[in-house]
Amino acid sequence: MSAADSQPSDVAFSGLHASVVDQMGLAIGAGEWQSGSIMRIEELEERYGVSRSVIREVLRVLASMGMVQSRRRVGVQVLPATEWNLYDPQVIRWRLASPGRVAQLRSLTELRTAVEPQAARLAAMRAPLADASELMGLAGKLWAAGRDGDTELFLKLDIQFHHLVLSSSGNEMFGKLNSLVAEVLTGRTHYGMMPDHPHEEALQMHVDVASAIQRGNAVDAHAAMLAIMERAMTEMSTLWDETAHK
Template sequence: MNRPPRGLHGQTVEILGERIIRGTYPPGSALYPERIEAELGVSKTVVREALRVLAAKGLVESRQKRGTYVRPRSDWSLLDGDLLRWQGRSVPHEGFLDNLAEVRSIVEPAAARLAARRRDDDDLARLAGALDRMAAAGADADALVEADLLFHRALLAATHNELLSRMEVVIEAGLRVRDRIVHGAESWADPLPAHRAVLEAVRAQDPGAAAEAVATLLTQATDDLHDLVPTTHEGDPG
């Protein structure tokens, strides 16, 4: 799982990156290193290195005479693990949730097909363990989110395809945003039956049923989210 970096340098990257994602620093706006140094109480070197990291992610650019400014969203490395994580913490950009849902609908049913063909006993144990944690989570939204993430990581791992496994950064971003909204509501649909159907199809080595079970799970997840997003975002700042 992609985790935030530590230390002053890492914290500065986190603060500036999240501000750009949230729109505090909108595309085209200038960043003034000396102001950042004073506000955050960090050195010129820390700010310079943080801006270099953000530049590598496509978020900012520095030019002589123009200074440092935020690049257009179309230039951002949107599949970068940090960018996905930062977007997952804020009110999603218009279309972000739908884009993630589309990616998941392409990747996860295909992954389930492969998992049904290739899974071994360890894979089944990890999937079952994630379901057990989901059941034990009860009304604990944070525990439920972590169990959900564990299940979907285990499903990708069961494909025994190292490139598909790396898609967890995208899947995790989508899950964290979706689960933060859905499980932040007063009540939510029981996630166990849909996930259990995926496990049983994978266990039975039935690729078609596994893909169908995941597609059903994703449809349910999208429907739940669309029911909640308008009221969840009502009153949020632009």
């Protein structure tokens, strides 16, 4: 058999493997398997209708994310969330799809509040002129998309805007947080936690961030981005309060 002949089965396996990884990740994230639970390979084979080799590969992926651990002569143990790779975009996605999504959004928004204002401050000091100009253009497009109620376009532009601020900070660690921010913004939008028409004040804040970075005003850039983060925290606070009283 030639390499070309074997290709379809490789692609099919890859798709099956990814599907089972996603199903198991969602189940663990949703708490179907509590921390400390023991999963047995034979039971997983039956539950997902796949071979032992597929299950073993899936478990290796989940173990690399810190979600499970093989225990000799016992089985595969589900680890507590504190052991998970909480910055992995796929783990974030699974947690946002779980009943605990509000708590996950709160943690992520608090992290953004700590990082993004500082990133904006550094961007005002370090951003190349082309990046600063692109930010101004994105802020204008965001305003138009928000005014028109084009939710998907607004989400796409918002992700690009925050990505560019993080990367323009010149701090490679901040730049790597882009996928995390993208998951937060996507989760809020797709789970109905964003207004259909963003408030004009929020749109103006994005313009203020871009303008301050373009002018090289680090203090104003920090303040404007902090205002965006605080507004997001305020918008989410009602959800957090509702969850706390359930």
